[in-house]
Amino acid sequence: MATSRAGRAGGAGAAARLLGYLESKKNLAGSACGLAGLGLGFAGVGGSFWPVVVAGLYGAGALIAPPERVDPPHHPDAAEQLGVVREDFGRLREYLAEVDLPPAAGGKLAELMELYAALLDPGWVADALAAEPEWVHALSRAIRLDVPECVDTYNRTRWWTRMTSGAESPERHLERQLVVLYDEAERVTAGLHGVEAGRQQTHTTYLEERGRS
Structure with missing residues (x-):
């Protein structure tokens, strides 16, 4: 029973991390660049290598996106x-x-x-x-x-x-x-x-x- 609870907790944590990444600036920027690459693929740019172009543009967009801002810990005055x-x-x-x-x-x-x-x-x-x-x-x-x-x-x-x-x-x-x-x-x-x-x-x-x- 303890193992099953640990498994559920681990699954919930993984789902939360996945959701957090989907909402992150890196994923949004990468998705925007990937969509642009997909448009280029439809236009014939890249030929049969258009999936590589899409993936490359997604990765580039994710890399150039600003990092998520983490609030510093609050210390009461x-x-x-x-x-x-x-x-x-x-x-x-x-x-x-x-x-x-x-x-x-x-x-x-x-x-x-x-x-x-x-x-x-x-x-x-x-x-x-x-x-x-x-x-x-x-x-x-x-x-x-x-x-x-x-x-x-x-x-x-x-x-x-x-x-x-x-x-x-x-x-x-x-x-x-x-x-x-x-x-x-x-x-x-x-x-x-x-x-x-x-x-x-x-x-x-x-x-x-x-x-x-």
Whole structure:
């Protein structure tokens, strides 16, 4: 049965490729030249070799036809990526609503999520963030990978602590991880502030120079 399905799939692929070639510029150009050759054959040009003339003209037409244009792959820009990150952030919130964390880590996580929400909230802040692909990537990585991994490894590791002792507690590791992520988010925030402050300074300089001229 698997063989028959593979055979059908292969046949469908071959039919699609054949149809694609029939509709291609190469076939259309070759067919036009071939028809011209057929007309020459009816007119007596080429004598008994008219099939060769037709085939030759078809091949020549196919060769000189411009190649089919293949659209380059689309890579979303930073603004589109930020929209996707915003959707991922919504899913992260839903996930975190179902987990139980210790008070200290839960409080730090709440602060982190508030900071992410402020950065992603549609408006001029998000517009400024979208203009910085590296910061969009950092935020995306934290939301998609880092925060879920922190919470998941905490939940799995704390089960083993019931049978072991002496190691640093999973709660402490989780707190340390969240502190690092919060510091990273604050660096993004500070960077955005620096960009806006630079714009303001540039405009001030421009106005002062215009006033002196």
